[in-house]
Amino acid sequence: MLERETQMSLMDQALKANVQFAKRYDPKLGGRPEPKIAIVTCMDPRLSDLEAILGLKTADMDVIRTGGPAVTEDVLGELVVSTRVLGSKEIMLLNHTGCGFTTFTDKELNEKVARETGDATPVPMRLFAFKDPEENTRAQIEKVRSHPWIPKDVPVRGFIFDVHTGRMQEVESR
Amino acid sequence: MVSASVDHIRRRVLLATVAMGASGVFPLAAQSASKGTSADATHLLIDQALKANEQFAKRYDPKLGGRPEPKIAIVTCVDPRLSDLEAILGLKTADMDVIRTGGPAVTEDVLGELVVSTRVLGSKEIMLLNHTDCGFTTFTDKALNEKVARETGDATPVPMRLFAFKDPEENTRAQIEKVRSHPWIPKDVPVRGFVFDVHTGRIQEVNSG
Numbered sequence: 001m002l003e004r005e006t007q008m009s010l011m012d013q014a015l016k017a018n019v020q021f022a023k024r025y026d027p028k029l030g031g032r033p034e035p036k037i038a039i040v041t042c043m044d045p046r047l048s049d050l051e052a053i054l055g056l057k058t059a060d061m062d063v064i065r066t067g068g069p070a071v072t073e074d075v076l077g078e079l080v081v082s083t084r085v086l087g088s089k090e091i092m093l094l095n096h097t098g099c100g101f102t103t104f105t106d107k108e109l110n111e112k113v114a115r116e117t118g119d120a121t122p123v124p125m126r127l128f129a130f131k132d133p134e135e136n137t138r139a140q141i142e143k144v145r146s147h148p149w150i151p152k153d154v155p156v157r158g159f160i161f162d163v164h165t166g167r168m169q170e171v172e173s174r
Numbered sequence: 175m176v177s178a179s180v181d182h183i184r185r186r187v188l189l190a191t192v193a194m195g196a197s198g199v200f201p202l203a204a205q206s207a208s209k210g211t212s213a214d215a216t217h218l219l220i221d222q223a224l225k226a227n228e229q230f231a232k233r234y235d236p237k238l239g240g241r242p243e244p245k246i247a248i249v250t251c252v253d254p255r256l257s258d259l260e261a262i263l264g265l266k267t268a269d270m271d272v273i274r275t276g277g278p279a280v281t282e283d284v285l286g287e288l289v290v291s292t293r294v295l296g297s298k299e300i301m302l303l304n305h306t307d308c309g310f311t312t313f314t315d316k317a318l319n320e321k322v323a324r325e326t327g328d329a330t331p332v333p334m335r336l337f338a339f340k341d342p343e344e345n346t347r348a349q350i351e352k353v354r355s356h357p358w359i360p361k362d363v364p365v366r367g368f369v370f371d372v373h374t375g376r377i378q379e380v381n382s383g
Contacts, residue, residue, distance in 0.1 A: 017264020055226020166234025
């Protein structure tokens, strides 16, 4: 019994659970969203419950999630759309301590996976390893702030969430 | 009767106090200064979040800080309607690595993140969760590039990738193909695609092409 359940893929479980979710679904939730803030954070599960961590409404937040988070050209494009098309008026860059992307280097992991798969064609793949969240945050603020298409009246601020205390701390830009 | 009305007054006093605390000024002053609109509206959400987080941290269970053991990597859109995955999918927050991009677009960045999620962090499945009525279907990259270049008077970022697309189903099929064919995504990791209907709450599987 238990074995069967654990063997069932999470995606199949999700399909089943979603049938029940849809029965209680309020179609009003389907209206076009009016996000007020764009948040860039890590894909790490510990950063998922932003409503609790930040006390903000889910409906108010566009949430971009990448490894780290890395603020890449992709993310800049998404921030341009969030502020200029979708309506966000603030940008929060939310980093965190204890990130899984600090446990390797891109070079090592490229070598390891090339070896394991016997296929080196993707090398060098960007895998978004980094070391210091504070330094990362400062570079992100600078990168977003200096992009000519991010509206000048949109505040861009960076924070680090401490996964051990639940506290977030602002990082001052240089 | 008496105690009910005392309660009532207490509640009103409490509400007034809360209003004062939230606006940082006396309610009357706030009203005259902002011509009846909520003084709160002028506060940044970022500042509100910093304050709310202090309370959150007081109740925080440090056990939540342990290294996560994600079982599934989910790629979905930045759209707020896709935020409550625990409810939509009935899965535990702790089990999900969640990558969120515009659309979602499955770019080289996302492929790298999926490689890390499956090969370093431990995810055993990949779900590509698209949705209907996406804000990224309301423009084209070309038109928006031209518009923003005009508005800002700065065309140096052109052509910027802004991730506009038209059809979520077609998008999903291309994503499955793209992820499945990448040599570094483990062969034993299922890669499946779905479209969430924002009007019904239902997710529907998309069969790969």
